[in-house]
Amino acid sequence: MKSAAVRVFVLGAFVAVPFIETNSYWLHIFGVALIGAILALGLQLLIGMAGLLSLGQGAFYGIGAYVSAVLTLHFGVPFPIAFFFAGVVAALSSLLLVPIVKLQGSSLAVATLGFNIIIYLVLLNEDWATGGSYGLLNVPLPRIFGYELTTERDMYFFCLFVAALVYLALDRLVNSRFGRALKAISQDEDAARACGISINRYKSKCFLVAAFTAGIAGSLYAHHARYLNPNDFTFTKSIEILIMVVVGGLGSLPGAVIGAIVIVLMPEYLRSAGELRLILFGVLVVVLMGFSRGGIAGLAPMLVQRITQYRLPWQAKVSESREMK
């Protein structure tokens, strides 16, 4: 199994990271990148597989983060349970979107964006639960079966564990009856219905899975950052997740992971450019998209094709003149 070997190698590389880079600031950022990867994987299922352009993932992320923080902070619920509930509550709240899943393209994007704005306002104004604009301070460290994840390295490994699990789960889903139905819907709804696929039901299920994924990512974030503020969950977050997926490569799970890592780390590495860093970041994103529509994941096959099919100018002319005949 070639792909299994590749997976073990990549996982090994991720495991090796904290032993090479021991600086706790960087380990914290790497943890954030892995949380971003989980978010991007969830959105990849929506956009890349089912063709559902959702700009509401930031809302489910926020719901997961606050549910987990409030449960552990105010009710003393153990972290593993809070973590699970973060996903469940986010998934259940996605059922609010059921009436709008039939919308297409940009209408769906705007409707989900509206949903994100509503959730943001709830987080901002329901001070009794969320602390309003002051946010929630001192979210407890995760404690799993009596072991507290105190160091950045511990947290990195936990994020890696969850990210790997999410990757595996989505990979299985994509290659199943469920995943085939989603891909079919994204390519031709009439034909999908003629094959017996109930469109709205499958779209709703897809939102449910993606929301669960975003919810547990939110829980990780809450206990990683240990401070929550509603401003972390505006629609800008949703758009950031979208950029991760598109830059990484639509329709590719490894692409989503790569996209998330690039989008989280690039601004950090560009810090030396000072004020210019966000402009540079923007330019790089634009250039990349102009260069490869398949994102980073589409870059390698494209380069291989360019090189193998490269023709010198006079060779090109020969083949053209042949076509003319």
Place this chain on the structure above:
Amino acid sequence: MTVLLRTEQLSCRFDGLVAVGVVDLSVQAGDVHGLIGPNGAGKTTFLNLISGHTRPTGGTIYFNGNDLGAMPPERRAAAGIRRTFQNLRLFREMTAIENVMVGLHANTQSEIFQSLIRTGRQKQEEREIAERAREALDFVGLLGSADAIAGSLPYGHQRLLEIARAFVAKPKLILADEPAAGLNGAEASRLVGLIRRIQAAGVTVMLVEHHIQVVMRACDRITVLNYGKKLADGSPADIRDHSGVIEAYLGTKPIYTRSERRETPEARHAAP
């Protein structure tokens, strides 16, 4: 012989336009039933009404004795009505075998949970789906292209792939909308054989087709529509000799006197 499909006073209007106007039609189980007629006669609309992709404005459709009512297309597919489309509606970016596997959606059960945990039953079901899809590809002669991307297949093969996707579930009825469109002579003749083999497998076929040789050779019964109305109904031989059918396709035969014939534009061009 039992009646598999029966329409009663079936009609469909789009605003003022009558696409299908009050059609009574019966399809016998086990037949290949042709539906022909000039362009705009309402053949495709008729298929859409039966598959559920278009809602009728009046009348009833009975399938296997049950009123289909407002049943949506996905449930009709599960009940055993499958179709192909006039303008090729494949899942173009999926492989050929995946396309056919989707055709088994309504006949399988595995959901999210089973796929995540990979239960024994889910694995067993996936193996069966793949196996049946391979059989269906083999049936239409596309087994060699199983892993090719559907959109990259040659046109004739795409037509066959759509038939495989409809056939794989062994439905009771396949509605085939112009499967011979764009095929060359040899391919069209092979299509006739394929339709006959589908019939031999116990599937009733309703065939909308312009290719008259295909219709005459493949069908047991033919219904002719014109302007949304049923014009004739009978065996291929009956239809061939039906004066109204010839008129609908070719118009009435003009009767020229000798001098008039010389005046027709064709005659003037022919003799300089």
